[in-house]
Amino acid sequence: MPITERVGHMALRVPDLDEAVDFHTHVLGLVETERNGGTSYLTCNERHHELVLIQQEGDARGYEHIGLEVADAEALERARSGIAAAGGELIGPTYDGEPGIDRAALVRGPGGHVYKFFCGMEGGQSLPEGDRVVKFEHFSVKARGLGGTERFIQEGLGFKFSDRMGRTASWWHCSSDHHGMAVVLAPKHELSHYAWTAPDLNAIGRICDRLWSRGQKLIWGPSRHGPGNNLFAYFHDPAGAMIEICADIAQMPPDGDYVARQWPGGLGSINQWGGTPPPRFLLTGFPIAPDAGRIPST
Ligand SMILES: [Fe+2]
Numbered sequence: 001m002p003i004t005e006r007v008g009h010m011a012l013r014v015p016d017l018d019e020a021v022d023f024h025t026h027v028l029g030l031v032e033t034e035r036n037g038g039t040s041y042l043t044c045n046e047r048h049h050e051l052v053l054i055q056q057e058g059d060a061r062g063y064e065h066i067g068l069e070v071a072d073a074e075a076l077e078r079a080r081s082g083i084a085a086a087g088g089e090l091i092g093p094t095y096d097g098e099p100g101i102d103r104a105a106l107v108r109g110p111g112g113h114v115y116k117f118f119c120g121m122e123g124g125q126s127l128p129e130g131d132r133v134v135k136f137e138h139f140s141v142k143a144r145g146l147g148g149t150e151r152f153i154q155e156g157l158g159f160k161f162s163d164r165m166g167r168t169a170s171w172w173h174c175s176s177d178h179h180g181m182a183v184v185l186a187p188k189h190e191l192s193h194y195a196w197t198a199p200d201l202n203a204i205g206r207i208c209d210r211l212w213s214r215g216q217k218l219i220w221g222p223s224r225h226g227p228g229n230n231l232f233a234y235f236h237d238p239a240g241a242m243i244e245i246c247a248d249i250a251q252m253p254p255d256g257d258y259v260a261r262q263w264p265g266g267l268g269s270i271n272q273w274g275g276t277p278p279p280r281f282l283l284t285g286f287p288i289a290p291d292a293g294r295i296p297s298t
Pocket of ligand 1: 193195244
């Protein structure tokens with residue numbers, strides 16, 4: 001039975017909170033909806049937040065957690081109850097009172113990846129006119145082995161299988177988007193990238209223009225992926241995590257009708273328009289923060 005209903009947000013520990021907020025507001029068009037001490041909540045739509053930036057302490061750089069939305073408090077407890085059998089562990093109790101959401105619970109999956117199930121996202125944000133991304137779309141984690149992580153994705157997080165490429169990567173969905181998450185075989189457990197939906201290719205181009213005006217170049221793209229069929233462009237955020245801007249991601253047919261696709265191994269099928277990914281794309285990773293999975297003081 002599905003648990004995750006929507007990919008919710010990314011939470012990152014960053015070395016310079018003001019610099020990070022400035023980047024995401026000016027390049028992606030995000031709006032800061034709330035700042036609570038050293039934590040900034042940002043959105044691009046009616047939801048209270050789809051990105052959480054936390055001022056890191058010392059050199060504790062990395063991602064804090066990945067937010068996954070479930071239907072309600074009952075679904076939250078049901079999600080928690082299946083974590084151990086799926087190969088993960090609970091981090092503390094269910095808690096409430098965090099800005100923008102009703103209830104949440106943190107869990108740790110294979111390799112130390114940290115997820116936050118939550119329910120009751122506050123809506124109704126009214127944003128000023130702006131050229132911005134549409135929603136937080138997906139994330140991709142790196143893992144030293146795919147087997148345990150894929151079992152956890154399916155049985156613990158409740159995602160459904162979409163596609164596989166050789167023996168090195170797989171894509172998973174929780175909504176009508178072809179993928180809400182992906183996992184890639186890699187030497188370390190870390191974040192590969194987090195991704196936003198842009199309205200179209202022109203909007204991706206305007207984001208690239210704003211990056212260029214800040215003296216920053218792309219890592220890879222624009223081009224079109226094989227799995228997911230989405231347009232893409234990759235670049236770093238100021239903390240060093242890789243962002244993907246997407247458009248046109250494939251939409252899944254009604255539940256049960258999708259036939260999972262096996263793409264050839266190697267890296268050729270990952271890019272429809274151009275060549276294989278550059279080393280900088282393959283080598284980029286953002287660590288799991290050493291203190292990831294902290295229950296925030298509210
Ligand atoms: Fe991606």
